[in-house]
Amino acid sequence: AQSVAQPEDQVNVAEGNPLTVKCTYSVSGNPYLFWYVQYPNRGLQFLLKYITGDNLVKGSYGFEAEFNKSQTSFHLKKPSALVSDSALYFCAVRGPGEGYQKVTFGTGTKLQVIP
């Protein structure tokens, strides 16, 4: 079965500093990986995805993520955090073992950017 782990329940970072939100996954075969963000009282919004090719993918709002196959990780990063980035972030995976249909989400990481 496929799975996703987000080891940090919360990440605190000062505004203007770089941020990293960690994600590791477990699938058999090549994964499709996604990051979504959830703002209070709003639905999840897509940020970026890795399908194949370049390990560094860029997404919305200046976010990027690096796929590392050997470490089975897909950490979310941003060079300079904004207060408005404060939200709940979810990593998700689709794998061949589930026919690439079923999406498995992590438990989420709350990002708090401190002014």
Place this chain on the structure above:
Amino acid sequence: GAGVSQTPSNKVTEKGKYVELRCDPISGHTALYWYRQSLGQGPEFLIYFQGTGAADDSGLPNDRFFAVRPEGSVSTLKIQRTERGDSAVYLCASSPSGLPSYNEQFFGPGTRLTVL
């Protein structure tokens, strides 16, 4: 344009009652997904439709849960004999197609179900 909408936004019911939750996907999106999100957890996959048919219903927890999408657009999630453990936020998402399966999903705001 209009996003995914879900009604009602909140539903309070009593244990043992029947409830229906509705999802209106983005127009033209053929793939539709239902998830359940409990407090402090990520969305948990329930069922996936491609068009009118359920392509994968492996996430439905038991036979009290059922979902339909008769015309390939609006979907209804039906829960019979509700239990307190069914209390959660039920999320709906759609995407242009289930294939390719790397399409991102567009989520609705969710329906918060409370079973007393």
